[in-house]
Amino acid sequence: TIGVITDIDGRYTISTPADGILSFSYVGLKDKEEKVNGRTTINIIMQTDSKMIDEVVVIGYGTQRRGSVTGAVSAVKGQDMIKTKNENPQNMLTGRIPGLRVWQKSSEPGTFNNSFDIRGMGSPLIIIDGIPRSTEEFQRLNAMDIDDISVLKDASAAIYGVRAANGVVLVTTKKGGAGKTEFSYNGSYTFQQPSRMPELCDPYESMTLFNEMSMNNINGGSWVFSEESFEAFRNGTRRTTDWNDLIISNVAPQTQHDISISGGNEKTKL
Structure with missing residues (x-):
């Protein structure tokens, strides 16, 4: 058995029997296996293995099968x-990668205005398609364009030197392949709703609390609001505005469309 490795473009040279x-x-x-049959040039196209694609982990030196990775590497x-x-794709990593904290x-x-770290050691180095990028550039990346994210920890990040002291986040975006041109569309329509809104005091209760605070001053105090102020709200002479009710909606729709x-x-x- 003779083995060789192709270059980055897939070219190779190997000596083999004519019937090999x-x-x-x-x-x-x-x-994939291909009979030589006396040929001197053999080009092939390999197909993606859907059963194995989830077991591929991107590391600093290339890709490996998940089972053969010995370093501290996590992927999603x-x-x-x-x-x-x-x-924000940074928020999407919350709870998906061990040791990665997003807040x-x-x-x-x-x-x-988000931050994240690996094992509490500070902001990691971010590499997008082999190029160092800032956290802001990663945050504004379209999540639909992301193919894989790997997080390198400890010695696994040694290839990047001192910049990777806090770990490395490797982002691989989707790429085209040889074959038919494919069009894909992804759309979503979601609703956002406040989980809990604080209950605020009305003007009458607020003035009462301010008066109590002032009168309980250790150096003595005086009324902040007079009885006339209370009476103005009681009889409707003065009115108040519930700004939370005017500004914050109970349900807010949100749409997103992606075409690639x-x-x-x-x-x-392409």
Whole structure:
């Protein structure tokens, strides 16, 4: 048996008998055998193995089968991430990867003020398709374009040097392949609803509490609101506004639509 490894473009050179059989294998693809039959050039197209694709883990040096990985590596597939509806892919990782903690610093609409760390050691290095990126760029990545996310911990992140002291988040986006051009559409219509709104005091109760606070001052106090102020709210002379009721809706609809095109040939992919 003679074995060789192809280059990054899939080209290879091997010496074999004219009646030999070539066996091709790659992680995540179906094995394929091809008879030589005296040929000097043999090109093949390998098919994705749907049974093995979930067992593929992206690491710093390439890809490995999950069972053969000995380092501290965790992974999640993009198809599993999108089951959680969120505009920020960073939030989608919550509870999906051991040791990865995500917290949101602000609930302001449109903000991406989030942070995450691995085992509480600080912000990790983010690599998107082999290129170091910032946390903000990762947060604004379309989750539908993500194929796989792997988290490297401890010695598994050594290839990236001192920048990976807090771990590495490897993001692999979807890529086209040789074959028919495919169009895909994904749409969602969801509702957002406040889980619990605080019950606020009305003006009469608020003025009463302010008066009690002032009168209980250790240095002595005085009334903040007079009886005339109370009477104005009792008889309707003065009115109040429930700003929470005016600003916050009980149910807010949310829509999202994604359209993608993939395909190409052996030389060009989109």
